[in-house]
Amino acid sequence: MSSNTIAKGIFKGIMLLACTFLLLYFLYLTRSVLAYFLLSVFFSLIGRPIVLFLESRLRFSRLLATCVAILMLFTLLVGLVWLFIPLITEQGEKLALLDLKYMQSELKLFFQELTTNSKASKNIVENMVDEVNIEETVKKEIDTGFLPKLFNSILEVISAMSITIFSIIFISFFLLKDTQAIQGGFVKLFPDVYRSRIMNSIDSTRELLSRYFIGLLLQIFILFTIYALTLMLVGIEHPLALAFLCALFNIIPYIGPVIGGIFMVVFSVTSNLGLDFGTVILPKIGYVFLGIVVGQLIDNFISQPFIFSNSVKSHPLEIFLIIILAGLLFGVVGMIIAVPSYTVVKILGREFFPENRIVKQFTSRF
Numbered sequence: 001m002s003s004n005t006i007a008k009g010i011f012k013g014i015m016l017l018a019c020t021f022l023l024l025y026f027l028y029l030t031r032s033v034l035a036y037f038l039l040s041v042f043f044s045l046i047g048r049p050i051v052l053f054l055e056s057r058l059r060f061s062r063l064l065a066t067c068v069a070i071l072m073l074f075t076l077l078v079g080l081v082w083l084f085i086p087l088i089t090e091q092g093e094k095l096a097l098l099d100l101k102y103m104q105s106e107l108k109l110f111f112q113e114l115t116t117n118s119k120a121s122k123n124i125v126e127n128m129v130d131e132v133n134i135e136e137t138v139k140k141e142i143d144t145g146f147l148p149k150l151f152n153s154i155l156e157v158i159s160a161m162s163i164t165i166f167s168i169i170f171i172s173f174f175l176l177k178d179t180q181a182i183q184g185g186f187v188k189l190f191p192d193v194y195r196s197r198i199m200n201s202i203d204s205t206r207e208l209l210s211r212y213f214i215g216l217l218l219q220i221f222i223l224f225t226i227y228a229l230t231l232m233l234v235g236i237e238h239p240l241a242l243a244f245l246c247a248l249f250n251i252i253p254y255i256g257p258v259i260g261g262i263f264m265v266v267f268s269v270t271s272n273l274g275l276d277f278g279t280v281i282l283p284k285i286g287y288v289f290l291g292i293v294v295g296q297l298i299d300n301f302i303s304q305p306f307i308f309s310n311s312v313k314s315h316p317l318e319i320f321l322i323i324i325l326a327g328l329l330f331g332v333v334g335m336i337i338a339v340p341s342y343t344v345v346k347i348l349g350r351e352f353f354p355e356n357r358i359v360k361q362f363t364s365r366f
Contacts, residue, residue, distance in 0.1 A: 040171035045210040066177040083241040197351040204347045215307035223247035230291025234284045253323045253335050261292045312343045
């Protein structure tokens with residue numbers, strides 16, 4: 001091998017690394033746009049069956065079917081957000097009526113009991129009480145311009161949410177309306193020899209992920225129903241908002257159900273403060289815990305196996321290992337996107353390496 005060939009190889013390697021680095025840096029700078037696009041893909045996959053149904057059964061045009069689907073998804077999103085308004089309003093009223101001096105006295109009593117039970121030094125406890133002075137802390141925040149800062153933060157959040165919602169609706173609309181045109185334009189970027197395989201991969205991915213996300217929504221709805229009925233029977237305030245929030249935590253595999261369960265139990269306690277713990281609060285905690293157990297049993301033995309076997313075509317043990325590995329490598333976000341990403345990888349492997357023994361084994365359920 002000549003020195004000229006080695007030099008060209010080194011140059012190509014350096015250029016490949018540089019281009020990879022520039023691409024990753026570009027994706028980092030445009031991460032917000034990438035997040036909008038991924039969320040739009042998610043909503044378009046959910047809205048795709050609605051568009052197909054309206055086109056095939058009700059003979060809607062593509063444009064009208066897309067508008068109806070977007071309107072339905074947006075209405076659903078607004079309705080879910082509306083559930084939390086009474087909860088947030090009530091919590092704000094409670095914060096406005098806080099008796100700071102009473103809280104400080106209760107905190108002091110707590111530390112005194114802690115001293116008695118743990119035999120800690122009284123000087124240490126008194127220093128802790130002085131440091132955790134709720135009334136002075138709140139006054140200090142207000143005196144240093146708390147309200148203007150809060151107002152500016154609210155405006156920033158509203159502005160960011162408006163931009164996000166508009167961007168997602170805009171991108172989702174065209175992903176649903178011009179699916180074939182966008183897909184055809186993307187495929188033309190690749191050589192002719194790969195176009196049919198890429199087209200098949202896109203079609204399979206869109207079909208499987210659409211079924212997976214719809215199944216995921218069905219899974220959340222089942223948990224939401226069980227949790228809402230439990231909270232209503234127990235008599236917890238705002239059961240629909242709380243049930244939806246805890247069911248939504250279930251998107252995070254393995255960790256999410258635990259977080260949702262703890263949240264429900266804690267809210268059951270805080271909603272009944274001032275009542276007798278042994279005769280009122282403790283039985284309610286028991287009923288809530290029973291509802292959580294029933295919901296998780298149904299989810300683990302009925303909902304999840306049905307979704308995985310009929311959507312992503314993967315064995316539950318296979319899914320478990322992929323989620324654990326993704327969680328170790330990328331944290332909570334990795335656990336959430338593990339199943340869709342793994343499904344895409346399997347589809348690409350089936351299309352581009354159909355004769356590979358390992359690929360055949362992992363895609364045998366397709």
